[in-house]
Amino acid sequence: MxxxxxxxxxxxxxxxxxxxxxxxxxxxxxxxxxxxxxxxxxxxxxxxxxxxxxxxxxxxxxxxxxxxxxxxxxxxxxxxxxxxxxxxxxxxxxxxxxxxxxxxxxxxxxxxxxxxxxxxxxxxxxxxxxxxxxxxxxxxxxxxxxxxxxxxxxxxxxxxxxxxxxxxxxxxxxxxxxxxxxxxxxxxxxxxxxxxxxxxxxxxxxxxxxxxxxxxxxxxxxxxxxAPAVSAPSLAQSTASHLDANRERQRQLERRNEGREGGLDSRDRRELESLIREERTLVRRERLAAEASGEHRSWLVKAWNKLEAIFRPxxxxxxxxxxxxxxxxxxxxxxxxxxxxxxxxxxxxxxxxxxxxxxxxxxxxxxxxxxxxxxxxxxxxxxxxxxxxxxxxxxxxxxxxxxxxxxxxxxxxxxxxxxxxxxxxxxxxxxxxxxxxxxxxxxxxxxxxxxxxTYCDLAPRHPGEQPDCSHDRAAIRACSELAENPVARDICxxxxxxxxxxxxxxxxxxxxxxxxxxxxxxxxxxxxxxxxxxxRTPKLDYEQLDADLVEEEEEGLLASTGRRFNATWQDIAGRARKPNANYGATTNGEGEGHAADGE
Known part of the structure; x- marks a missing residue:
């Protein structure tokens, strides 16, 4: 035994x-x-x-x-x-x-x-x-x-x-x-x-x-x-749409100023510079979304991403x-x-x-x-x-x-x-x-x-025998280093x-x-x-695609707090609803473009 x-x-x-x-x-x-x-x-x-x-x-x-x-x-x-x-x-x-x-x-x-x-x-x-x-x-x-x-x-x-x-x-x-x-x-x-x-x-x-x-x-x-605030497929589609609109706006500015002596005026130049900076941000976000959704990866990685989305709750x-x-x-x-x-x-x-x-x-x-x-x-x-x-x-x-x-x-x-x-x-x-x-x-x-x-905190009836606590369970003690009964040294x-x-x-x-x-x-x-x-949200589990390019605001889109069940379902299905075709960019009095993307 x-x-x-x-x-x-x-x-x-x-x-x-x-x-x-x-x-x-x-x-x-x-x-x-x-x-x-x-x-x-x-x-x-x-x-x-x-x-x-x-x-x-x-x-x-x-x-x-x-x-x-x-x-x-x-x-x-x-x-x-x-x-x-x-x-x-x-x-x-x-x-x-x-x-x-x-x-x-x-x-x-x-x-x-x-x-x-x-x-x-x-x-x-x-x-x-x-x-x-x-x-x-x-x-x-x-x-x-x-x-x-x-x-x-x-x-x-x-x-x-x-x-x-x-x-x-x-x-x-x-x-x-x-x-x-x-x-x-x-x-x-x-x-x-x-x-x-x-x-x-x-x-x-x-x-x-x-x-x-x-x-x-x-x-x-x-x-x-x-749980993410924005699903990876939704972010990828939205980013692609915004990026296309951004580049189209840049082409419009360049065509409007073709042949103009001195090139772009100061207002258009500021807007173009803003669009170029925004384009870099959107490209980084597109890469981050592609990484998160498992694009260009093996079926095993894609299956793992879907499984992660299922088990978010x-x-x-x-x-x-x-x-x-x-x-x-x-x-x-x-x-x-x-x-x-x-x-x-x-x-x-x-x-x-x-x-x-x-x-x-x-x-x-x-x-x-x-x-x-x-x-x-x-x-x-x-x-x-x-x-x-x-x-x-x-x-x-x-x-x-x-x-x-x-x-x-x-x-x-x-x-x-x-x-x-x-x-x-x-x-x-x-x-x-x-x-x-x-x-x-x-x-x-x-x-x-x-x-x-445990040990029985009673004296044995006969020398060399173990004590008997079968009729007195109250005498049973948990073993410890300070057990005073000499018998405990042999039992514990x-x-x-x-x-x-x-x-x-x-x-x-x-x-x-x-x-x-x-x-x-x-x-x-x-x-x-x-x-x-x-x-405060801990910044722990994220993939840094490019240490010099990925900024904190891009990380926040995929790692922000809160339970977003719609984003979870989109990650499971692998697709998102068709985004609005309108880019939503507005121009302030200075002529600088800003994407209405929630940032």
Missing amino acids: ALIQTSLIWVAYAVAIAILLAIASVFVFTYQAPRERAASITVISIFTTSALLATVLLLPVDVALVSATNRSKYGIKKDWATPDTVEHILYTLKIVYYTLYSLDAILCLLVVPFTYFYFEEYDDDAAEDGSQTVAQRIFGALKYTFFFLVLVVLLFLVGFFVPFAKGIKHGDHSTNLDYFKKLLSENHGERALTFTLGLLITLGTLIYVLYTAAGLALLPVSLIKS VKLVGGILLMGVALLIWTSMLITGIDKAKNSVCGAHCGYILGHINIFQPINWVLVQSSKVFPIDYVLFLLLVLFFFSASVVGLAAAGIRFLWVVIFQIRKGHTRPQALLMATVMLTLIVLAINYSVAMLVAPQYATFGPQ TPSVASTFINRVTANFPFFGVVDFWAQFVFLGVYLIVFVTTLF
């Missing part, structure tokens, strides 16, 4: 990995520029994104495996859950965790930088005349990657020798609880990896605070405000639901943050580890209750992680990759350069490590540590993920303090962006 149960849990994880691989592929192919696509960058980006998501999604597997050893209905261990069996499960989980964490660190610090420099080493002219070989590109990339190799070695050396906490202070006395003692008992190799990943989590938290917080507020609002409802989920997550994080700040076992000395939850927290409660029936909690956790990941991508797309106020790269659908894609992958790797900390420590701390495990098994994260904050309290208080900054950034987006 135990083998079947654990096997099913690992099979569910394998299925999740396959889903993650598909999601990572869609993410990379959606955002990278087709004309600059490179096989090496595509493969590394997909593999790195899959690896970092797989690391986070190991948590519900971890919780399910340790919870499977506990009979939560009676607060006792299952018969097959002997100490050796439990130790084997934990050992297997540790191997998988250390493998994934090490892989993430190597990808982030070595593989991705090497791929970046390898791509930068490519020279078009040298490649054409055959003077540049693959070996030369590899050698050039290795020269620049050597700095990152030195950085990795230094991090591990610092982790070997840096002073770490000798004990955990609780008030005026040292805590003697076995759980906290185990956090400090580790060898030098574990401490080096702990320090390295603690540093990466802290760096990722700084990025997570800015990008993920903003994206968490922007993502639902962008779905709600995604669904996007609206989904945006409202996601907004509710985001607010629920924000509330849950705030509750846990206040609880930790007020009731932490050892405060800043161990990164605000919370012995047990003192205030009801909705997200944590839902996951704990759903974890009693696997894989319901796994599905919910997968959706939660993908929500955070999507919010991070939206935040990157909204702000771009920047240093202070200087934008280095833009992240846009179908227009992201290879270098930008690699840098975004590194940033997402660090962000996901921070998400792992945030979910485990603030969003769902009880779930991430013990899941639904903390997850490997929570133990590892707590080990980081207990051995290196500085990381724990920074990571914990950064969560409040995250909540503040989310609140500011959320309130702002309620009154």
Whole structure:
């Protein structure tokens, strides 16, 4: 029975990995520029994104495996859950965790930088005349990657020798609880990896605070405000009609002034200049409408555009639901943050580890209750992680990759350069490590540590036996780090993920303090962006055909807010009503033409 149960849990994880691989592929192919696509960058980006998501999604597997050893209905261990069996499960989980964490660190610090420099080493002219070989590109990339190799070695050396906490202070006395003692008992190799990943989590938290917080507020609002004010077919026909009228008016002016000495008079010259400027605007709008309607594209793109139009009402409802989920997550994080700040076992000395939850927290409660029936909690956790990941991508797309106020790269659908894609992958790797900390420590701390495990808070009738709560269900308690009953240490098994994260904050309290208080900054950034987006349309999901030509007013025609069901139907049908043949241009006293197109 135990083998079947654990096997099913690992099979569910394998299925999740396959889903993650598909999601990572869609993410990379959606955002990278087709004309600059490179096989090496595509493969590394997909593999790195899959690896970092797989690391986070190991948590519900971890919780399910340790919870499977506990009979939560009676607060006792299952018969097959002997100490050796439990130790084997934990050992297997540790191997998988250390493998994934090490892989993430190597990808982030070595593989991705090497791929970046390898791509930068490519020279078009040298490649054409055959003077540049693959070996030369590899050698050039290795020269620049050597700095990152030195950085990795230094991090591990610092982790070997840096002073770490000798004990955990609780008030005026040292805590003697076995759980906290185990956090400090580790060898030098574990401490080096702990320090390295603690540093990466802290760096990722700084990025997570800015990008993920903003994206968490922007993502639902962008779905709600995604319905266009003007359908693409209607805009294309209207623009074509206006463009024909504009050019006809220009020809009239030119014919009227043919043979006139001195050419156009001042009034006609101003009108002609205005028409020329307007013509450029209409040409840009025509290109934007053609891009939006999928003209000159494959049938697959056209079918996708129609499908998007059909599901616009669904996007609206989904945006409202996601907004509710985001607010629920924000509330849950705030509750846990206040609880930790007020009731932490050892405060800043161990990164605000919370012995047990003192205030009801909705997200944590839902996951704990759903974890009693696997894989319901796994599905919910997968959706939660993908929500955070999507919010991070939206935040990157909204702000771009920047240093202070200087934008280095833009992240846009179908227009992201290879270098930008690699840098975004590194940033997402660090962000996901921070998400792992945030979910485990603030969003769902009880779930991430013990899941639904319970223990019987009664003394056993005979030495060596488990306590019996079958006749006294009121004595069944939820497992926690501060369980005072000695029997709880044998019944409750903390997850490997929570133990590892707590080990980081207990051995290196500085990381724990920074990571914990950064969560409040995250909540503040989310609140500011959320309130702002309620009154201002986010400019997130648009195709920039020509960065120098497409202006904000053209974008507004296809991405303005409001529900326009007539525009939606026209996008589905692929045609619009016949526009009025009259151009509608008026001329002011100065003779300057203005299109009556609503601008």
